[in-house]
Amino acid sequence: MKKNETKKKPQTKKEVIKKEVKIVRTGVSRTERRIVVPGEKIAEGMDFLPSHGTYRLGENIHSKLIGLLDTQGRVVKVTPLAGVYKPMRGDSVIGQINNCVGTGWVININAAHEAFLKDKEAMPSYSDTRIDPAKFYKEHDVIHTKIINVSNNDSSIHLGMRGREFRKLDPGVLVIIPPTKIPRLIGKQGSMINTVKDATNTRILVGQNGVVHVSGEPENVMKAVRAIKKIDKYAHTRGLTGRIEKMLGDKK
Amino acid sequence: MRFDERKEDELRPTTAKVGVIKNAFGSARFQMGKTIAISGVYGPGELHPRRISQSDRAVIKVYYDMLSFSVPDRARPGPDRRDHEISLKIKEAFAPAVIREEFPKTGIYLYTYILQADAGTRCVAINAASLALAQAGIPMRDLVSSVAAGKIGEKFVLDVTKKEEDYGHFVENNKWYGKGAATDVPIAYVPATKEVSLLQLDGEVSEEELKKIVKLGIKGCKKVHEIQVKALKDYYNEEN
Numbered sequence: 441m442k443k444n445e446t447k448k449k450p451q452t453k454k455e456v457i458k459k460e461v462k463i464v465r466t467g468v469s470r471t472e473r474r475i476v477v478p479g480e481k482i483a484e485g486m487d488f489l490p491s492h493g494t495y496r497l498g499e500n501i502h503s504k505l506i507g508l509l510d511t512q513g514r515v516v517k518v519t520p521l522a523g524v525y526k527p528m529r530g531d532s533v534i535g536q537i538n539n540c541v542g543t544g545w546v547i548n549i550n551a552a553h554e555a556f557l558k559d560k561e562a563m564p565s566y567s568d569t570r571i572d573p574a575k576f577y578k579e580h581d582v583i584h585t586k587i588i589n590v591s592n593n594d595s596s597i598h599l600g601m602r603g604r605e606f607r608k609l610d611p612g613v614l615v616i617i618p619p620t621k622i623p624r625l626i627g628k629q630g631s632m633i634n635t636v637k638d639a640t641n642t643r644i645l646v647g648q649n650g651v652v653h654v655s656g657e658p659e660n661v662m663k664a665v666r667a668i669k670k671i672d673k674y675a676h677t678r679g680l681t682g683r684i685e686k687m688l689g690d691k692k
Numbered sequence: 693m694r695f696d697e698r699k700e701d702e703l704r705p706t707t708a709k710v711g712v713i714k715n716a717f718g719s720a721r722f723q724m725g726k727t728i729a730i731s732g733v734y735g736p737g738e739l740h741p742r743r744i745s746q747s748d749r750a751v752i753k754v755y756y757d758m759l760s761f762s763v764p765d766r767a768r769p770g771p772d773r774r775d776h777e778i779s780l781k782i783k784e785a786f787a788p789a790v791i792r793e794e795f796p797k798t799g800i801y802l803y804t805y806i807l808q809a810d811a812g813t814r815c816v817a818i819n820a821a822s823l824a825l826a827q828a829g830i831p832m833r834d835l836v837s838s839v840a841a842g843k844i845g846e847k848f849v850l851d852v853t854k855k856e857e858d859y860g861h862f863v864e865n866n867k868w869y870g871k872g873a874a875t876d877v878p879i880a881y882v883p884a885t886k887e888v889s890l891l892q893l894d895g896e897v898s899e900e901e902l903k904k905i906v907k908l909g910i911k912g913c914k915k916v917h918e919i920q921v922k923a924l925k926d927y928y929n930e931e932n
Binding site for chain 1 (some may be wrong): 792830929
């Protein structure tokens with residue numbers, strides 16, 4: 441009897457510990473996504489490493505943004521819920537022409553600084569140097585373009601149009617959302633954006649700078665815009681795809 | 693007891709709401725007693741005029757104004773000497789909190805308007821502006837909290853009202869106390885780094901007394917900070 445008891449006890453203990461570990465692991469990835477505000481203490485001690493959106497003060501880590509807390513092992517990160525776009529080389533973005541100057545265009549891409557598109561990047565042939573830039577893109581035109589270079593302090597952003605998908609966009613509606621919410625808008629392998637596209641029968645182009653271009657029949661476009669705004673507003677909640685499907689389904 | 697039946701270290705009824713101006717990147721409304729401030733933030737973005745930009749950090753442009761109807765005798769529209777001075781003090785109050793190095797050569801535009809004034813307008817403006825900056829996603833070491841502490845007669849009080857500033861009296865055992873002299877010390881505090889970023893003094897106090905007043909003020913700022921944090925979190929949780 442005694443032998444059996446002693447044998448059983450450690451087994452149950454191990455099982456309990458295993459379960460607990462599982463709970464903790466899933467807990468980190470899900471329930472830890474709480475909202476933090478600037479200055480909030482999010483980790484204590486030198487065991488953790490501060491990543492994006494956080495800073496170390498003494499031995500502790502504080503948030504410096506309003507955002508969602510993410511802990512991956514020892515690394516502590518805050519995903520911002522607001523803010524302007526931080527330009528990165530290689531991003532495909534949607535911008536609006538602010539100004540035509542002699543050597544190209546000044547373009548607003550929702551970043552802290554205006555971006556520049558050189559005339560040579562946009563014009564088809566090198567030899568036609570006397571073409572007036574204004575004939576290609578006019579003020580207020582919306583273009584899909586790519587960032588080819590960003591200076592060290594983000595203050596000068598150069599754009600390029602090399603590539604089939606980069607072009608002037610048809611009339612449509614621009615929706616601007618925080619760039620950090622773009623992954624949610626697209627969803628896993630495009631599930632969310634495809635839901636909206638299919639349900640509203642519109643063409644939606646998403647720029648990595650948080651600018652979304654929606655075109656199609658005006659009525660459908662407005663419906664899609666409403667859905668995108670809802671996704672932006674509720675991006676940090678769970679079960680969103682289902683609710684968006686329901687919302688678009690009801691109004692069909 | 694004070695005119696409004698508050699305790700010495702009690703704040704006026706305080707409310708805060710985030711996201712009141714949809715066009716702005718971030719905005720907030722902050723009310724302490726009868727003083728109300730509204731604040732909107734745009735940026736970081738292109739700075740005009742460019743010559744005031746700094747190559748290693750963002751420049752905060754503060755615009756503080758008291759609206760005509762905010763005081764009993766109509767204020768002349770537009771910022772006056774006092775408003776310009778307070779704009780500068782607000783800018784300095786945010787200097788240790790906002791991490792400006794992340795957006796070099798840009799400008800952050802911060803607008804604060806006083807809708808109704810009953811003393812402590814600069815403090816309420818800072819509280820509103822702090823929430824607006826946070827909502828705009830601008831990196832900060834902490835929210836800046838602010839409140840005025842002071843001395844009425846022999847008593848140290850928190851969050852002085854206009855009436856107390858002017859008359860300098862309080863009531864105890866059904867009798868009037870105080871010499872008709874009030875001292876008022878607005879304080880702004882950054883809780884995370886434990887820095888005092890605004891300290892002004894209007895009146896007469898000894899060194900020892902000032903230390904006590906500042907201590908009381910910091911205690912008040914911490915209370916304000918709790919209200920600010922709650923307002924910010926409520927904005928995102930309400931949407932659920």
